Amino acid sequence: MSTSRNSSRLAKRIRRQTSLTQSTASRLAKQVHTYLGPPVADSPEPDQRRLEAHIAHVLASRFQDRQLNGALLGVQEARPVSGYLELTLESAMADEVLRELLPRFDEPFGGIRGVPGLRFLPADRGVVLHDALSQAHITVRRADGRAWNLPAARDGETPLWNRTRSGLSQDEREEARWWSESHPSLLDVRMRDLVMSRILRRPALVNRAAEPHGFANCYTHHSGDLVIEWCCGDTVEAFCGALLAHGFIDGLPPSDAIELTSPQSARLAGHTVILRRHTSCLYGHEPFSPRRITGYIREGYVS
Template identity: 65%
Template sequence: MSSSRNTNRLAKKIRNQTSLTLSTASRLARQANVYLGSSVTDATDPHQRRLEAHLAHVLASGFKDRQLNGALLGVREAKPDAQGLHLTLESEMADEFLRELLPRFDHFYGGVRGVPGLRVRGSNERVVLHDALSAAQVTVTRTDHSRMRLPSARDGEVLLWQRAPGGLSREEGQEAEEWVDSGGSADLRVRDLLLSRILRCPGVVNRTAEPHGFANCYTHHSGDLVIEWCCGDTMETLCANLLAHGIADGLPRRQAIELLSRHSAHLGDRTVILNRHNSCLCGRGAAEIAEYIRKGYES
């Protein structure tokens, strides 16, 4: 923060919206390096929040530790617009970004991969990913403004986004129902709000991947997203920056944040799980690992 006044304001905000004590809130606030007031702008439409949350969830389990240039979910910049959300993608990850999201039936996997009901409009440098059953949509472009390339089918795949452009295929319907099944998450409103905010805060979450160019993210089920890293921001610093950006705004206080240790925290009652290792996992091999990831995208 730029001044003690801003630090004190953030500490009070954290204390008021969470179950943390004032001393703990003050410790976190001193570690934040963003201004209070730069809160994320939420989508007002619940269908838009749900689509963005589903995108973040699928990208996390798809990219895992295969990021390039520090783009945790493949996103460099997120800007709300009149129609939904505009994402600027890390150019080297853009093709894989579309492949991970657009729904396809994978016969080897035995089910649907991607976001059920996600469809495509546009081409060339600007692609609109939209929900087949609502007005929710996300526009994507590359950082280098080059052409977006839609994925082709691999062995054993059926591209459902081409097969059923005007609605959900039978295979997608079941997947879509599981995403909105409250049995998979204790509070769907909290899940959709938090995961949508993660997608809308790339400048903060990408800090976990900056030191090496990659980190690690994954999911256990439809109700969570895990971010793990080893170098750079401490877990408390990341939490402080997320809280300063409004990650916990409007959440029930008891669900907002739980600091389990110096290296682990839960946001939204385990919706977002943050884990920072206490030692470097890459050593001097980070550059070689990044080059291996890059070659994997080129193949």
């Protein structure tokens, strides 16, 4: 992508797919120096996209800035398989990924944690996470190939993941229905599902935010957005350029595709994905050095 011909071709595509000016499109295209191949295929099934989007949203909400080895959502690799998805998880985070995704009623919280209706089955060297309300599923595997430590309920929790399909709780049904419905902060459910599914299917791109220090920050405000925040490495424009070069906004209305709100922030797919970069490094000295923070994060997974 570094040649002027490739850059010009990408700039034209960005201009065609967005409401950005030609000069801005060219500026983004010139910052794309690595091409990872054709875009990862989207699932053709709405239920599959919805499940993948919900998984990405839950992991962003729960992990926030607790990543290891640059795995922003705990995911190192993603591979579409026959319309479904297979994920390779960062080894130290894998058990916690599984725990955060499986549904349980949290009494102190007063509601359900995890993905409502999600159930699991052991598979060859992995775990199949399937939706009790549809045919949607993903397979997760540990990068180190080791056995899983399956989760157990903690104090104040009632596990829901061990119920049968017919035993889906009313709370789970209501949560699943709420996720699938539009509301004032989420006007286009289909676009949300498509774009957040793409977040999960493109770890090699989204993990760029966590690459400099091994961790970054991700969080959500509501069911309709996902925020990625970092301080070093890619500029916001370079990060956006890489996403656009790999099909992240393909098929979206140009008016919603991308908005560069400042040199340090951008919005994609309306307000669905929000990118923010701090103007200076947050971890340049003790006691907040990357080495020390990584140690704290690792201890949290072990305990």
